[in-house]
Amino acid sequence: xxxxEIKWAAPAREDLHEIIDYIFVRNESYAVKVxxxxxGSVKNLAVSPKRGRIVPELEKYGYLLYREMIVDYWRIxxxxxxxxxxxxxxxxxxxxxxxLILKKMMMSESEL
Numbered sequence: 001x002x003x004x005e006i007k008w009a010a011p012a013r014e015d016l017h018e019i020i021d022y023i024f025v026r027n028e029s030y031a032v033k034v035x036x037x038x039x040g041s042v043k044n045l046a047v048s049p050k051r052g053r054i055v056p057e058l059e060k061y062g063y064l065l066y067r068e069m070i071v072d073y074w075r076i077x078x079x080x081x082x083x084x085x086x087x088x089x090x091x092x093x094x095x096x097x098x099x100l101i102l103k104k105m106m107m108s109e110s111e112l
Contacts, residue, residue: 004046004080008087012077015090019074034072038090041071045078045085052078 008016016038024031045052052067055077069076070093077089 002083004049004083004085006042006046006085006087009089012087012089019090019092034074038071038074038076041069042076042078042087045069049078049080049085052076 016035020031020035023034050067052069054064055066055068055075058064058066065079066077066088067079069078073093075089075091075093076087077091078085078087080086
């Protein structure tokens with residue numbers, strides 16, 4: 001079984017820090033729980049990266065490279081390149097995210 005390396009793009013790491021910092025101020029134990037859940041889900045991509053769906057907002061524009069996993073309220077957007085899974089964004093799925101995804105994806109790609 002092939003094992004993929006997991007790498008975080010800078011914007012995704014920043015997204016995660018912002019999410020956890022925001023939650024931590026309100027509820028420390030929930031912040032730890034969310035962080036563990038997101039990191040655990042990302043680690044699972046090392047053995048089954050294609051389990052996530054293609055990002056619908058990008059698919060309608062023909063961008064089929066990006067996939068996502070949904071963990072509670074958060075969408076973890078990633079792409080698979082050779083034997084590397086790049087975590088590109090972590091965003092709140094409760095927001096209208098179509099334009100946000102396109103904007104952040106362009107920024108993330110430039111920072112790899």
